[in-house]
Amino acid sequence: MDTPLSNPGNHGQTGDVQPLIDVADLARLLRHDPPTLLDVRWRLGGPPGRAAYDGGHLPGAVFVDLDRDLAAPPGPKGRHPLPSPDAFEDAMRRAGVSAGRTVVVYDDADSTAAGRAWWTLRYFGHTRVRVLDGGYHAWVNAGEPVTTEVPDVEPGDFTARPGGMPMLDAAGAAALAKAGVLLDARSAERYRGENEPVDPVAGHIPGAVSAPTVGNVGVDGRFLPPGVLRDRFGELGATDAVDVGVYCGSGVTAAHEVLALNLAGVPAALYVGSWSNWITDPGNPVATGDS
Structure with a gap:
């Protein structure tokens, strides 16, 4: 039986960074020390997140599919069970995620999907994960640039180690x-x-x-x-x-x-x-x- 105490010392701690980042701070990071940027737009019963990404996204962002990359196929364990460590590691490496580089995740606005990405990365051992507060809408409303260009991604070196969150x-x-x-x-x-x-x-x-x-x-x-x-x-x-x-x-x-x-x-x-x-x-x- 897993309990809140099954990971002592990891009670939701965010490691080296604060869990949220605002538009102004992210814009500065992208100019001077770019993080790995993941677009995880998704809405239950709504339009596919990939379509939203293709229509415009933050410069340098890589699309991550919640259903495919942040969850295993639905079944008795639930509609969005955890992916296996190997599957998650492969997905994150394809997206350019590395252990020593900050990851910033965002969705449309309310951080529902971004929160799942934050938690899953934290659970599998990445300690430098931040969520763009207000998401894509906040970025656009602040007048920051968007693009339809899909970046060339250098594979990351992230290693999935389960147990980072209770x-x-x-x-x-x-x-x-x-x-x-x-x-x-x-x-x-x-x-x-x-x-x-x-x-x-x-x-x-x-x-x-x-x-x-x-x-x-x-x-x-x-x-x-x-x-x-x-x-x-x-x-x-x-x-x-x-x-x-x-x-x-x-x-x-x-x-x-x-x-x-x-x-x-x-x-x-x-x-x-x-x-x-x-x-x-x-x-x-x-x-x-x-x-």
Whole structure:
């Protein structure tokens, strides 16, 4: 059973860099010390991220496909299970990722997909990963240049070493819902079981607390200030004094919530399989409503 304590010393710490970077700082980096730049635009049920990338992206950015590169094929482990270390290492090397070079990831605006990229890189051992706060929209709105040119990529030397971030399995999530705080990052309607547009079973893990990811960002898609996030999570019982875990539908928006908790100073474990894995076991209980 994986628990929030299964990786002592790695409780959401970001290593050598702060997890967010703004447009001005990224623009300066690109001029003087370019990071590896990954475009991970993706939207569940929306247009393909590759089409958005081909229509315009940050100069030097390489497209990374969330479904193909940041997850294994869907199955009993969930809709977005972790890729194998070898598969992830190959994908990141093709994208130019190296261990000693900072990686900056971005999506359209709210960092949902970028949060999954941040977490997955951190889990597999890269300590210098940052998320462009506000994403592509913030970059464009600031008047910074975009391009349709696909860069020639020099393969990176990244080596995937699992265990850099705490992770939960189904048993660990169930235990944490009783002994700590387990946050459900899906919409409140999905948590209550009133609406389930993706998975075949509606409801939530018994004991979990509703904490929709949308509450982590403002209308511009940027993360709320750390103090505001700390207050938000504190009201839900999630503080650095207790073990905290997060799940969603398939481990994407929950990774975003782990990032938000990190900004608030609250270490948190990710249940990667999330609800789409939980419901594959008919023995796992399902709760509905607000309780």
